[in-house]
Amino acid sequence: MLEMKGVKKTFGDFHALSGVDLDVKPGEVFGFIGPNGAGKSTTIRVLLGLMKADAGSAEIFGQDVWRDAVEIHRRIAYVPGDVNLWPNLTGGEVIDLFGRLRGGFSKEKRDELIERFQFDPTKKCRTYSKGNRQKVALIAAFASNADLYILDEPTSGLDPLMEQTFQACVAEARAAGKSVLLSSHILSEVEKLCDRVAIIRAGEVIEQGTLSEMRHLTRTQVTVETATPLTGLAEFSGVYDLTESGAQTSFQVDTEKLSSVMAHLAEFDIMQLNSAPPALEDLFMQHYDTKEGGKTHE
Amino acid sequence: MNERLFSGTFAIFCFILRRDRLRAPLWLFALTATSLAVALSFVDLYASAEERQAVAQTMVNPATTALIGQGHGLDDYTYGAMLAHQMLGMTALTAGVMSILLVIRHTRAQEEDGQLELLGALPVGRLAVPGAALLYVSGLNILIALFTGAGLTVLQLESITAGSSFLYGAAIGTAGIFFAALTLFVSQAAESSRGALGLSVTGLVAFYGLRAVGDTVNETFLYATPFGWLQEMQVYVEDHALYLFLPVAAAVIFAFSALQLHRRRDAGAGMLPARAGRRDGGRFLTSVFSLVFRLQRTSWMFWALGMILLGAVYGSVLSETETFFAEVEIIQVLIAAEGDTALIDQFLAMFMSVLAVAASIPTLLSLLRLKSEEKRGRLEALYTLPVPRLRVYGVYVATGMITSIIMLTAAAAGLWGAAAVTMEESFTFGAVFTAALVFVPALAVMLGLAALILGVSPALSPLIWVYLLYGYIVIYMGELFQFPDGMDYTTPYGYVPEYPAEDVAALPLVGMVTAAVIFAALGAWLYRRRDLD
Numbered sequence: 041m042l043e044m045k046g047v048k049k050t051f052g053d054f055h056a057l058s059g060v061d062l063d064v065k066p067g068e069v070f071g072f073i074g075p076n077g078a079g080k081s082t083t084i085r086v087l088l089g090l091m092k093a094d095a096g097s098a099e100i101f102g103q104d105v106w107r108d109a110v111e112i113h114r115r116i117a118y119v120p121g122d123v124n125l126w127p128n129l130t131g132g133e134v135i136d137l138f139g140r141l142r143g144g145f146s147k148e149k150r151d152e153l154i155e156r157f158q159f160d161p162t163k164k165c166r167t168y169s170k171g172n173r174q175k176v177a178l179i180a181a182f183a184s185n186a187d188l189y190i191l192d193e194p195t196s197g198l199d200p201l202m203e204q205t206f207q208a209c210v211a212e213a214r215a216a217g218k219s220v221l222l223s224s225h226i227l228s229e230v231e232k233l234c235d236r237v238a239i240i241r242a243g244e245v246i247e248q249g250t251l252s253e254m255r256h257l258t259r260t261q262v263t264v265e266t267a268t269p270l271t272g273l274a275e276f277s278g279v280y281d282l283t284e285s286g287a288q289t290s291f292q293v294d295t296e297k298l299s300s301v302m303a304h305l306a307e308f309d310i311m312q313l314n315s316a317p318p319a320l321e322d323l324f325m326q327h328y329d330t331k332e333g334g335k336t337h338e
Numbered sequence: 339m340n341e342r343l344f345s346g347t348f349a350i351f352c353f354i355l356r357r358d359r360l361r362a363p364l365w366l367f368a369l370t371a372t373s374l375a376v377a378l379s380f381v382d383l384y385a386s387a388e389e390r391q392a393v394a395q396t397m398v399n400p401a402t403t404a405l406i407g408q409g410h411g412l413d414d415y416t417y418g419a420m421l422a423h424q425m426l427g428m429t430a431l432t433a434g435v436m437s438i439l440l441v442i443r444h445t446r447a448q449e450e451d452g453q454l455e456l457l458g459a460l461p462v463g464r465l466a467v468p469g470a471a472l473l474y475v476s477g478l479n480i481l482i483a484l485f486t487g488a489g490l491t492v493l494q495l496e497s498i499t500a501g502s503s504f505l506y507g508a509a510i511g512t513a514g515i516f517f518a519a520l521t522l523f524v525s526q527a528a529e530s531s532r533g534a535l536g537l538s539v540t541g542l543v544a545f546y547g548l549r550a551v552g553d554t555v556n557e558t559f560l561y562a563t564p565f566g567w568l569q570e571m572q573v574y575v576e577d578h579a580l581y582l583f584l585p586v587a588a589a590v591i592f593a594f595s596a597l598q599l600h601r602r603r604d605a606g607a608g609m610l611p612a613r614a615g616r617r618d619g620g621r622f623l624t625s626v627f628s629l630v631f632r633l634q635r636t637s638w639m640f641w642a643l644g645m646i647l648l649g650a651v652y653g654s655v656l657s658e659t660e661t662f663f664a665e666v667e668i669i670q671v672l673i674a675a676e677g678d679t680a681l682i683d684q685f686l687a688m689f690m691s692v693l694a695v696a697a698s699i700p701t702l703l704s705l706l707r708l709k710s711e712e713k714r715g716r717l718e719a720l721y722t723l724p725v726p727r728l729r730v731y732g733v734y735v736a737t738g739m740i741t742s743i744i745m746l747t748a749a750a751a752g753l754w755g756a757a758a759v760t761m762e763e764s765f766t767f768g769a770v771f772t773a774a775l776v777f778v779p780a781l782a783v784m785l786g787l788a789a790l791i792l793g794v795s796p797a798l799s800p801l802i803w804v805y806l807l808y809g810y811i812v813i814y815m816g817e818l819f820q821f822p823d824g825m826d827y828t829t830p831y832g833y834v835p836e837y838p839a840e841d842v843a844a845l846p847l848v849g850m851v852t853a854a855v856i857f858a859a860l861g862a863w864l865y866r867r868r869d870l871d
């Protein structure tokens with residue numbers, strides 16, 4: 041469906057992408073996460089044929105994203121994070137223009153979406169807020185019969201209610217067998233919607249897989265109360281942030297070391313044990329905190 | 339207006355200075371250096387008083403009067419009188435263009451690019467942005483006034499005295515400030531920076547045209563335009579410095595009203611209230627071409643109206659020229675000496691070349707929207723649909739061509755209409771129309787060059803304006819300053835047959851069309867290959 045291999049892109053002597061591999065399978069919702077400036081939008085602009093990759097290959101539907109851009113675009117729909125529209129056209133005019141230029145556009149679907157997103161299409165685009173401009177692009181995208189949706193932080197201007205509507209639209213698209221590439225920094229959204237995710241940092245994909253695969257790489261937060269004083273935990277590798285207060289001890293443990301740590305705890309008579317499942321949020325933070333080391337982001 | 343409305347003005351002012359650290363000195367240099375260079379060239383060209391008087395003689399005809407003004411002190415045509423006559427109006431016009439471009443750049447254009455939204459979130463007063471822009475452009479004009487005055491004084495030319503020179507500088511500077519304030523004022527009514535630009539340029543051209551009408555038809559009009567006021571200062575002749583108060587007072591009124599209006603306006607909106615618009619695309623909006631047509635139709639209307647007016651100004655000048663030559667017998671002898679082409683035909687051709695340069699502005703603006711669309715991120719939406727790049731590029735080039743034909747036709751209609759009403763023996767519409775349309779290939783070359791530049795990089799697009807300005811100087815001023823003939827051939831306008839004074843030769847026209855096609859095709863090839871911003 042969508043395959044990217046070793047894609048590189050430099051701006052002057054700045055390496056925006058240094059070898060990005062992505063692989064989106066038919067019928068899946070694929071999350072693409074990373075901090076600002078990591079290269080998410082640049083990757084997507086290469087995929088859309090707006091920029092030419094310096095190296096590597098990128099294909100959608102088995103066609104080259106640069107050479108066959110027009111062919112590919114018949115079957116994809118794109119929603120950017122920052123939607124720029126013509127100030128003197130109304131939202132309704134733009135939605136129809138996009139629909140007609142793409143082809144395969146359903147008026148019923150459009151009206152239904154306008155309703156669901158509570159959007160007023162009679163205003164000039166100049167008067168729309170950021171969220172409303174995003175609605176224009178979202179309505180045009182979901183009213184099309186695209187096979188692949190490429191969404192680049194599409195909800196950054198939407199309020200929580202509209203975000204739910206958006207999530208419902210993505211879920212429906214998936215149920216209809218479509219694929220979605222969703223770039224986002226809202227992790228709860230990605231957690232809720234995505235089958236697989238890729239994490240990009242400084243132009244490199246550093247992690248890619250299903251959410252459960254990724255959870256293996258995370259730490260679990262454990263709080264434990266034991267009858268006999270707990271000792272020896274500090275010697276374990278994979279245990280972090282150890283704090284004690286009275287009989288209560290809390291720490292983080294690499295999920296893969298969890299069972300051996302549990303065996304150790306059992307020797308001290310567990311009275312109470314609490315463990316929080318690893319959230320994607322932690323995964324995310326972990327990558328920025330530890331892997332980035334002293335390198336700060338501006 | 340209290341202080342809080344202006345809080346943050348200084349910070350924004352500094353921000354503007356940083357953004358324009360190159361642009362501002364360039365304008366300052368260009369505007370100052372032109373006057374100095376021309377003043378110096380006079381000394382070489384006309385060493386003696388007799389030579390200067392001879393030039394004065396050639397200046398006294400309605401065509402020249404309409405172009406640069408009637409002037410003062412022609413009976414004692416000193417270097418100073420020459421400078422004020424030939425350069426003051428033009429330089430003030432250029433200062434007006436500068437002020438318009440800079441004010442829009444730092445107010446409406448910035449607003450549209452969303453930079454103002456960022457500032458709006460900071461503790462910045464409602465009026466800080468227009469205030470800072472006005473401060474900056476006025477300051478730049480004051481610098482131009484001072485540099486021009488000081489520069490001319492330093493040259494130590496006969497009759498170019500310090501006092502008069504500073505008045506000359508001040509005249510240019512106040513004209514610039516006048517147009518800065520006017521721009522801020524009219525742009526309150528416009529919905530977009532492009533609309534603001536159209537309105538302001540229309541104002542500038544109208545005021546210049548009013549001066550031409552005042553000089554040739556009825557002097558009263560001179561009192562209704564800043565260009566008339568400048569002329570009435572009679573710099574280097576009588577030095578009526580009190581006239582400086584007129585543009586300054588008008589500027590203060592415009593600026594004050596503009597700030598009042600701005601306070602009430604929402605960011606990004608014009609004063610005209612928004613009506614509920616179409617809820618769907620209608621039947622028309624179905625293709626890239628209909629989109630581009632829809633986006634440009636309003637500015638077409640404004641520019642066409644402007645071209646009709648400008649054409650009408652030249653048309654009425656043409657009739658004055660006719661009467662003038664009928665009265666002056668000596669010149670009739672000259673005409674005979676020139677061969678059998680009537681001088682009036684030559685004037686028609688010359689006016690048409692000026693109108694063609696003017697028509698190039700909307701033509702190039704039309705194409706260059708491709709650049710601003712890209713810069714504002716609107717092309718991204720089109721190119722992620724199944725829309726080939728070459729289609730968009732082609733539609734914009736074609737739209738530019740259509741614009742050039744519309745504008746030349748409008749100018750021809752205006753000129754023919756005014757000439758028909760005022761002249762005893764006017765031209766046929768066919769002749770005027772042909773005289774205008776022979777310029778289509780020249781405009782096509784300009785368009786092709788601009789398209790080529792866009793293919794290379796949109797950042798280079800100001801180059802085409804430099805080239806247009808150069809063409810304007812060669813065509814318009816070349817006649818006055820007797821540039822070497824070959825220079826005409828460095829601009830496409832120089833290749834156009836001077837119909838009706840000359841026959842329409844096919845070769846240069848076909849050559850220009852071929853060149854235009856090659857440029858545009860090369861541009862298309864490059865455009866397809868480059869990254870989109």
Ligand SMILES: Nc1ncnc2c1ncn2[C@@H]1O[C@H](COP(=O)(O)OP(=O)(O)O)[C@@H](O)[C@H]1O
Nearest residue numbers: 051056074075076077078079080081082083871
């Ligand atoms: N056209 C460009 N020219 C120069 N640098 C760019 C350009 N586009 C993006 N960049 C840089 O590339 C990096 C990645 O940007 P982007 O892909 O937009 O990040 P993200 O979408 O993940 O926030 C950023 O540092 C950005 O400044």
Ligand SMILES: [Mg+2]
Nearest residue numbers: 080081121193
């Ligand atoms: Mg981004």
